[in-house]
Amino acid sequence: MIPATHLIEATYIIAVILFILSLKWLSSPATARRGVWAGEAGMLLAIIGTLLYQGIVDYKWIAIALVLGAIIGVPLGNVQMTAVPQRTALSHAFGALCVTLVGTAEFYLRTPNVPAFVMSVLSLEVILGGLTFTGSLMAAGKLQEVLPQRPITYKGQNFVNLAVLAIAIVIAVMLVRDPSQTQLYPVMVGIALIFGVMLIIPIGGADMPTVISLLNSYAGLSAAAMGFVLNSKLLIVAGSLDGASGFILSVNMSKAMNRSFTNVLFGAFGQVQPAAAGAVEQRNVRSATPEEAAAILSAANKVAIVPGYGMAVAQAQHKVRELYDALSKRGVDVKFGIHPVAGRMPGHMNVLLAEADIPYDKLLDMDDMNGDLPQTDVALVIGANDVTNPAARTDPSSPIYGMPILDVDKARTVMVIKRSMSPGFAGIDNPLYYLDNTLMLFGDAKQFVNSIVRELTGAGGGHG
């Protein structure tokens, strides 16, 4: 008979292979679901393997916890697609909680005999885990709108934050030198928890995609650190895969906002620029009715729809699908341009549009869309603001200058659905609205799109 330890190791090795294949298969929508199955199989195998471990003396609590976790997990897996960003933030918090609790238990089991290296990674594990836990809860609260979404900033904030982090690191060093000082441990974890809150206080909604990615990366790194503490290669692999994924996404998001990591964390983007807010000079804005918009759209050959967070807020994605259907039926070529930071997390818009049954090959990323826009007749902007702001190209004094945008102003006609002329989340005025080829469509995104659809199907007939 094979010894149980070998059997366990075998399940772990197969799990590692399945995890890597899982991410590999995720590279294209055609194989992506196979990736989920591989991940599930690997996970199941690793858990069964672990349950065979002979050191386990009591299965009762494990069983209760597994069942309870599953009971909590099912509703978390079945949230509305619009709630995916906050669900994701919440799951980062849960992952970080698990890692922090395990690290804490390990510390109290092993102290005072903790080798310096183990104590270092354990400190890294619980500091990263702790700040990710509270930071992700804060992010989820902001996304769910139970916390104020406006960034809260004060003078010297960066200095205070860095000082707090520095204290946690100093305590970690003291613990590494003398792990018997158990009274220091709760202080270190407490500071990490507080730091997580302070880190997210100055973050506004527009920065959420970057911050969620960053928290994802921290959650992965803390799990990898836990793997070092427990000497579990399986955990190290899973943690570094998650960490790498979060890191790549963070870099993508930062690039898409033309900002450095430190700038996202310490920049507090959301302050209203006094200059921009003051410049409410009367400029000419042209607006149009749904009838006019429908007439222009049906006369077009190529239409580009640019959705943003406003579409998600208004739950307009299904109406947008009807618009896509109505226009496609008339032979209009409709594409969607997705900015990397549109919405509240990476890929947010793609998921919402896929939910509305829009084929994914109609969803273009920023570079492809920008190649198409100069030959596009109508660009229809729905609930997106900063990612279409031409000031990013032309106005060096703009806070978003240099940020890559979707060049909707290069289309022959631009139509913008917007509630009012108020500036977007970042409080930056958008010169797009005053261009000669821009028509403002004032109203709720869902209702306005609905009115356009009714015009199109009513006049042309033959819908459905």
Add this chain to the structure above:
Amino acid sequence: MVQVDLISSLYVFILAAFIGFEVIRRVSPLLHTPLMSLTNALDAIAVVGAIILAGERKSNLALILGTIAIVAATSNIVGGFIITDRMLKMFKSSRTQKP
């Protein structure tokens, strides 16, 4: 002994990080949301550490913290896989519509 484990762990970490970068770089931006929920579910493999902690029952603290940690990680596993699959099911191509 500890030293040997440490070195081999570092090798594993570095190799896994490189594999992670290479594999994930190829994931289409279309699927970045499912990517995040899937890696999050995979990351919840930390549950194995929590299971051993709660199962070994070396102290009451370890049992309590381990049990809570299992709940947290399991909810991520279950919720993460469910939502990832729900999202991926929605992605359809206009070229490969069901016959």
